[in-house]
Amino acid sequence: xxxxxxxxxxxxxxxxxxxxxxxxxxxxxxxxxxxxxxxxxxxxxxxxxxxxxxxxxxxxxxxxxxxxxxxxxxxxxxxxxxxxxxxxxxxxxxxxxxxxxxxxxxxxxxxxxxxxxxxxxxxxxxxxxxxxxxxxxxxxxxxxxx
Amino acid sequence: xxxxxxxxxxxxxxxxxxxxxxxxxxxxxxxxxxxxxxxxxxxxxxxxxxxxxxxxxxxxxxxxxxxxxxxxxxxxxxxxxxxxxxxxxxxxxxxxxxxxxxxxxxxxxxxxxxxxxxxxxxxxxxxxxxxxxxxxxxxxxxxxxxxxxxxxxxxxxxxxxxx
Numbered sequence: 353x354x355x356x357x358x359x360x361x362x363x364x365x366x367x368x369x370x371x372x373x374x375x376x377x378x379x380x381x382x383x384x385x386x387x388x389x390x391x392x393x394x395x396x397x398x399x400x401x402x403x404x405x406x407x408x409x410x411x412x413x414x415x416x417x418x419x420x421x422x423x424x425x426x427x428x429x430x431x432x433x434x435x436x437x438x439x440x441x442x443x444x445x446x447x448x449x450x451x452x453x454x455x456x457x458x459x460x461x462x463x464x465x466x467x468x469x470x471x472x473x474x475x476x477x478x479x480x481x482x483x484x485x486x487x488x489x490x491x492x493x494x495x496x497x498x
Numbered sequence: 499x500x501x502x503x504x505x506x507x508x509x510x511x512x513x514x515x516x517x518x519x520x521x522x523x524x525x526x527x528x529x530x531x532x533x534x535x536x537x538x539x540x541x542x543x544x545x546x547x548x549x550x551x552x553x554x555x556x557x558x559x560x561x562x563x564x565x566x567x568x569x570x571x572x573x574x575x576x577x578x579x580x581x582x583x584x585x586x587x588x589x590x591x592x593x594x595x596x597x598x599x600x601x602x603x604x605x606x607x608x609x610x611x612x613x614x615x616x617x618x619x620x621x622x623x624x625x626x627x628x629x630x631x632x633x634x635x636x637x638x639x640x641x642x643x644x645x646x647x648x649x650x651x652x653x654x655x656x657x658x659x660x661x
Binding site: 464473476477 | 634635637640641643644645647650
């Protein structure tokens with residue numbers, strides 16, 4: 353997964369968990385150890401996709417404006433990288449060989465599984481997973497994100 | 499294995515009930531499945547009911563969900579599961595192999611209640627792991643099971659073309 357995709361998912365989870373709170377790029381960047389400059393580019397892309405909205409002025413930042421139940425990890429990843437089969441096939445000469453085609457078939461199988469997995473996990477599901485991890489041992493987390 | 503009673507799962511306010519399927523439910527099960535899959539399978543569901551609705555009821559569960567309005571219960575969906583032992587070298591685990599909800603009342607928690615009812619019955623049967631299998635391109639079921647907390651298990655389904 354590209355770094356930008358990963359940062360985008362982190363940022364969206366931060367914002368979606370507290371949809372009424374404005375969170376600044378610097379605050380997210382400090383938590384995840386990334387530069388505000390890099391993160392600002394990521395947030396700009398998320399804004400163009402309609403997932404976040406910037407709030408200007410004193411105390412400004414970003415708020416989540418997407419639907420966490422409808423936005424999947426694949427939706428986010430495809431904003432920053434290609435997930436089409438064979439997107440990473442740069443070795444065109446090798447794919448003309450039997451070995452190249454056999455390996456490409458295996459890689460496509462892995463890509464298909466990855467795409468299906470990312471496409472099945474919504475931001476809401478990710479937040480539930482995070483909350484389950486926070487629940488004390490033997491208890492079930494009851495917090496339900498929107 | 500512990501013999502189960504037949505608990506009734508009532509939603510707060512009695513809005514939703516979950517119970518074991520009876521013969522009279524089969525018509526609704528067959529109809530719902532036909533509308534969703536496009537394939538009518540009355541013999542298949544008769545066989546499923548005979549195996550999972552009437553035999554080894556301490557480890558086989560054919561559940562239906564219905565609106566619990568007095569005198570006007572409405573069929574809302576169903577789920578079928580059983581405890582399987584030593585298949586593919588696995589210790590006893592609960593397999594949920596069918597679940598379906600009326601399309602117009604989806605996203606209202608009926609599927610989640612059926613899922614929870616099934617997992618409760620597996621726990622009562624002493625089972626610690628629940629499994630299912632989902633077609634890779636079935637985004638609806640994939641998202642549903644993921645949303646209920648299921649994750650990829652230690653097995654991979656493999657297949658080959660025999661034609």
